[in-house]
Amino acid sequence: MWYVGLDVGKTWHYVVVMNDLGPVSQQQKLPADPLVVRRFFETLEGPARVVLEATSHWMAVYDQVEAVVQEVVLAHPLKVRAMASARIKTDRIDATTLAHRLRADLIPRASIPPRVVRDWRELVRHRAFLVRLQTRVKNRVHILLAKQGLTPPAVSDLFGVAGLAWLQTVALAEPYAALRSRSLAVRAGLRAQLRDVERTIDATVQDTLEARLLQTLPGVGRYLALWILGEIGESARFPDPKPLVSYAGLCPSTYASGQTFRQGRLTKQGSSWLRWALVEAATHVPRSATSHLGRLATRLIARRGVKTARLAVARELCHAVFHVLRKREPYRDPSSPRSASGRS
Numbered sequence: 001m002w003y004v005g006l007d008v009g010k011t012w013h014y015v016v017v018m019n020d021l022g023p024v025s026q027q028q029k030l031p032a033d034p035l036v037v038r039r040f041f042e043t044l045e046g047p048a049r050v051v052l053e054a055t056s057h058w059m060a061v062y063d064q065v066e067a068v069v070q071e072v073v074l075a076h077p078l079k080v081r082a083m084a085s086a087r088i089k090t091d092r093i094d095a096t097t098l099a100h101r102l103r104a105d106l107i108p109r110a111s112i113p114p115r116v117v118r119d120w121r122e123l124v125r126h127r128a129f130l131v132r133l134q135t136r137v138k139n140r141v142h143i144l145l146a147k148q149g150l151t152p153p154a155v156s157d158l159f160g161v162a163g164l165a166w167l168q169t170v171a172l173a174e175p176y177a178a179l180r181s182r183s184l185a186v187r188a189g190l191r192a193q194l195r196d197v198e199r200t201i202d203a204t205v206q207d208t209l210e211a212r213l214l215q216t217l218p219g220v221g222r223y224l225a226l227w228i229l230g231e232i233g234e235s236a237r238f239p240d241p242k243p244l245v246s247y248a249g250l251c252p253s254t255y256a257s258g259q260t261f262r263q264g265r266l267t268k269q270g271s272s273w274l275r276w277a278l279v280e281a282a283t284h285v286p287r288s289a290t291s292h293l294g295r296l297a298t299r300l301i302a303r304r305g306v307k308t309a310r311l312a313v314a315r316e317l318c319h320a321v322f323h324v325l326r327k328r329e330p331y332r333d334p335s336s337p338r339s340a341s342g343r344s
Contacts, residue, residue, distance in 0.1 A: 002048035004041075004069075005099030007091045008057050013037060014091035016099045017044070024099075027092060032057070038064040051102040053077045054110040059118065072112070075101075078269070079108035113233040120204065120230035124223065125273070127197050134190045141167070141183050144176050159187070201226055209328070210235075216330040217320055218293050219284035224277050228321060231274035235325040244322050248274045250315045266311070275314070278321075282313035292335045293317070 002025075007014040009032060017026040030037055041048065047070040052058055054074050066072050075098060101107050113121075138159060145152060150170060155163045164184075172180055205211040205222045214225035238244040245251050247270040268275070287301075288294035293313055300309035324331050 001070075002044055002046060003099050003103040004044075004048055004050040005095040005097065005102065006037075006050055006052040006061065006065075007095040007098070008032075008052050008055055008061055009091065010057060012091075013061070014095045015040065016092065016095040017048075018099050018103065020103070022100070022103065024096065027095070029091075034060045034064040037061055038068060041065055041068050044069075049073065049102060051075055051098045051107055053080060053098070062112070063115075073102060073107050074110045074112050076108040076110040111233060111237060113230075117230055117233045120226055121273075123197065123201055123204065124227040124230060127194065127201065127223065130190055130194050130197065134187060134194070137183050137187045137190065141180065141187075144172070144180055144183070145170075148172055148176055198223075210325055213324050213328065213330055214321065217281065217317060217324065218286065218291065218331075219281035219317070224281050227277045228274065228281075229325075231271045231277065232321070232325070235322065238322065241319040241322040245315055245318045247271060248278060248314075248318055250275060250278065250311065250318060278314040278317050279310055281317055282310045285313055285317075290335070291333050293333075295335070 001020055003018050003020075005016045011032050013030045013032055015026070015028060015030055015037075016024055018024050030040055041050070049071045050065055050069050051073040052061060052075065054077055058074065062072055062074070080098070080101075098107070142152075142158070150172075152158045152163065153166050155166075157163055158167060167180070168184070171177075201223060205215070205226050208226070208229070211222070211225045211229050214220055214228055215222060217225075220228070232238075232244070232247075235244075238247070242251075249266055249268040249270045249272065252266060282297075285291075285293045285297055287298045293316055296316060297309050297313050300312050320331055
């Protein structure tokens with residue numbers, strides 16, 4: 001059995017190969033070309049296990065290597081760094097350390113989502129990217145108007161029908177008039193791309209039962225449903241809701257030693273994307289006296305403020321997400337008569 005540590009970089013990878021006894025048999029730099037990396041592993045004689053860190057470049061390497069080796073292990077980058085911190089750090093040392101820890105079965109593993117889940121993530125993150133670009137373009141237009149001393153009319157949205165009619169006809173000196181036209185053209189292009197990606201998201205949600213079930217949660221629409229599902233991946237890897245809450249970074253940090261016990265701020269470890277999606281959904285939960293989450297939000301806003309209430313609702317939503325995915329059933333409000341009769 002070969003144990004291979006692969007330090008993945010942007011332009012170069014460093015690979016270290018060792019056998020069961022530990023001596024290094026090969027070490028070399030490889031260009032960051034997935035096909036070159038695949039050919040290297042195809043030349044290894046005998047079964048091989050490979051470990052690489054979950055950095056931003058791991059997916060292309062993983063997709064090429066997985067088919068030609070016995071196992072690919074994805075190492076959790078934060079935990080690996082905590083275990084193997086060193087004053088001298090090189091690609092060779094990192095790859096060697098990974099190989100040694102793989103041989104000793106001491107790699108803290110990160111989950112490898114299936115290809116379809118990674119595709120979902122790319123879809124929703126690309127939409128978020130386009131929305132951010134569109135917001136920057138809108139802000140640019142507001143800056144152009146301010147530099148000309150112009151105040152937009154009292155409309156709900158400057159980029160709505162009435163606002164755009166005013167914006168396209170208001171007199172601006174050059175070069176501001178040309179910059180306005182270019183900015184509006186960029187916005188129109190971004191809107192067209194947003195419509196395209198949203199159609200793809202709509203079709204994906206329609207074809208995915210779990211995403212449709214998540215839409216039954218308060219505050220969760222089709223976009224957030226696919227976002228949450230893509231970040232969680234295979235829900236079966238979470239035995240109960242607590243690890244999922246921890247993965248979302250929504251649990252408080254804890255210090256316990258002897259007779260001392262205290263809790264601090266949120267850990268914010270795990271998936272920042274999942275945490276954002278749950279908090280975003282929590283902001284849209286209606287404050288209703290007839291719903292469990294609505295009453296929770298109303299009560300905590302009065303006692304602790306909006307921010308704390310929003311995080312608490314996000315944690316409750318995380319629990320609800322777990323049960324919806326585990327039972328493969330629509331969400332039922334715990335305070336509803338139907339839910340109460342179902343528990344009796």
